[in-house]
Amino acid sequence: MLQRFLDPTTLAGISGLDLVARTVVDGFVAGLHRSPDFGFSQEFAEYRAYTPGDDLRHVDWNVFARTERAYLKRYRGETNCQLTILLDCSRSMKYTSHKIDKLEYARYLTASLAYLAKMQRDAAGLIVFDDEVRNFVPPSTRQGQLARLLHAVEKAEVGNRTDYQKPFSHVREFLHRRGLIAVISDFWEPPEQVVNTIAPLRFHGNEVVLFHLLDPEEIRPQFRDPALLEDLESGATLEVSPEYAAKEYPAKMDAHLEDIRSKAKGAGLDYFLIDTSRPLDAALREYLAIRRGRM
């Protein structure tokens, strides 16, 4: 039932990104089972009997004084994690084979991540890029940061072709503090180039997660007839037969996805492929998993 609210086609009917983000995150959180892993934070979670080997620093000595039993005091995770979202708004992001295009999906995802970060009191920032950095909202936990983020996301329009070199060199200058970097893009570049460009972000101790947004038609194109295709970014045209699109293209695409996945993993980047026809919860779950890994 809650899945319905995370479905991108449903979200497309909701006006205002803040409402979209709230709908997504609230619906997602409500349906989420609490994680069994506990972190160390200010929020009390439970007491547990001391067993040999436990860190004595976590023993609640007040309880021990009253009951002469050693209990460990456990807290929910608390952090000052900084989330920076890099949103690709190149022309290829405009493509869609169904109701919402990739850029729209990316807006929902960005808004949802920002809202989720706010809920967890994380500093969230945004960089919009194509072949240049088009917009930059520095990460912050200040009041109104979410509104600024959503406004920037709202304003993000398709630009030119993707070029990771130039904007990412700038991004490295903007990021002075370690944190979590989420790159949302369709990554229509050779995997080596993508990974080689993004991997340096890891060197500063950042966690980098690649959200690879692809339309289902990009993964498995369905052509009944021969078609004349035009590249959204370069404008080049090519005649494509349905036989090629049905057999050779999927094989190449699978190889490409596997290549980019393996290269990302090899470079220590988290990679997550998102089909834009699927609900957003899988992406959010991925974010939380990574977020938890930083506890």
Next chain:
Amino acid sequence: MGFFTPWFLAGAVAVGLPIWLHLLKRHKTDPKLFPSLMFFEYRETSSVKHRRLDHILLFVLRTLMILLLALLFASPFIRRTAAAADGKKLTVVAIDRSFSMRDGDRLARAKNQALQVLGNLKPGDPAQVIALAGQVQALTQVTNDPGALRAAVAAVQPGDSRASFGELARYLRTLSEGQKMPLEVHLASDLQKSGMPPGFADLRLAPGTTLVFHPVGGPDKNWTVENVVAPRRVFDPKRVKIQATVAGFGTPAAKRTVTLLLNGRELQSKSVDVPENGRAQVEFLGLEAPYGFSKGEVRIDAADALPGDDHYFFSTERTDPRKVLFIDDGRRPRAELYFRTALDSTGDGGFQMDTQRPEAAAGANLSSFAFVVLNDLASVPQNLESSLEHYVNAGGSVLVSLGPGSAVLPRVPVLDEAIQASSYAGRDGDLFLTVTDMDSGHPALRSVDRFNGVKFYQAIHVTSAKSRVLAKLNDQTPLVLERSIGEGKVLAFTSTFDNVLNDLPIHASWVPFVAQTALYLGGGGAEQPVNLAVDSYVELRTGDSKGAAAEVSDPDGKRVLSLEEAVKARNFALNREGFYEIKTAAGRRSLVAVHADRRESDLAPIPAETLDLWKGTGSTDSTPLGGAAGTSDAADKPWGLWPYILLLLLGVAVAESVVADGFLRSSAPQRDEMKREAA
């Protein structure tokens, strides 16, 4: 196979439409946007396959639809030979009984040939016997009774008509259309070349017609009396001149004796040298004929195989000079003088003029006059005018001259045209009127040289509502008018016959004008000829003489008309040689001499090549001959294919709809995608 409207086949070029839709249009599809062409490759096969005819079935159906539509409008047809499928055929035995078959035993041989053909028929085979002469006569119906067929052959008698193979071909075409089966025609004939029609196309046969010739004659030498020129009426027997032409066909030079007979009595005889294969003329002077009709004959001693053409009948009538009634009121004596002088100078015209005052003429028996002349009468007594009208209705003729006297009358007597005014020209100077328009072919005006040089100073202007204007003056005043009333006729001359209102009487054209007018009005001009060829027609009555009985006696003296025919028949066909006595419904009697068509005397046969060509017109795959042959034949009826094409077209259209519907259903997702893009 052919097309009624072949130009519609040009519509087949519309077949390019489905080709364009299926092949070219698809090739020009708008580019489809795609995020990246990283994994697409250009391949030749892709481009070629792009052009392949997608939805082959739909394409074929659409192409077929257009082709069928063009074919439907072009109205194709096939020529279907009648009843060729059941293998039956109709045997037609044609026996020539024309005049030339009297030569020797030609007819007997022809009948023998016909009997042989009938003997070869299988029991139950349909056959018909026909006789060929000027017209085709079916002697039997289509029957398989051998007895009836043989009896019909035996009953064939020689005729005096001329053979017409064109008529035979026309009859066979009609028969083929009616019987719906192939014909096998056996023609027993001497195959005279003179029996051929003017155009070979008239000989064409219906497809499926087999023509078998049974020639029974060949070239034979033959002398004949080809023509006789004799006067219709004899007024003075001593001044009569009779010319006869003797011709030889395939004959050597020879001397022939030519004899003139009248009523069976030999009058004169002459010898003439006829050149080889040529002609010679003989002239007889004087003809002592008794009063009344006489049966004349010119005969030669030919001693050839065809004695029937060795004589030539002619008819003549001995009569006194005909009287002409000249009605004059005495005001213009010179007119009478000029007219009488001109009439007397016409030679053997045989006219005798009698002048009377109008009052006297009113009581005269007009029927005894050849024609009546009204010379510028200032007044016409009522009883005279009614006598004249009755006279004209019965076949009499009147010549009316108009002048200052008759200008006071409201209407032209008998002619019944209104008198409007006088057209004047001054006598001084050169002011006069001349004739500009004239019917020079009219019998009364044939040799008047268009009244050349004649000056008209005054003419009476009359209307021409009921009359035909034969000549006009240069101020458009009618000068000569003619009107037929009943069986007679009235001629009006709108000027006088003296040299006061014109100077015609002192010109050379005056005598021919009077002579020809007298002959035209007084007899001969409008009368039927009395010397005719076999198969000619004589007129028994005009439209105004219904109810009165006509009479025709054949050469044997028998009356040939039934009572009903006597009161109703308009004309009568003369189909035998000899003398026919005719009494028309108007009461005029005449003796008509009928002779066989002299083309029958030329016994030269049709060349074998021509006969082969004629046979070839009946083959199924024959090409039409001549322009007229392009029309449909009786047994070769065009059979339109449009109903079948229409049904096929409907079937294809339904199939196309079903296939296209399936195609559209399968394309529904693509349509949704397009709608989304449009949104």
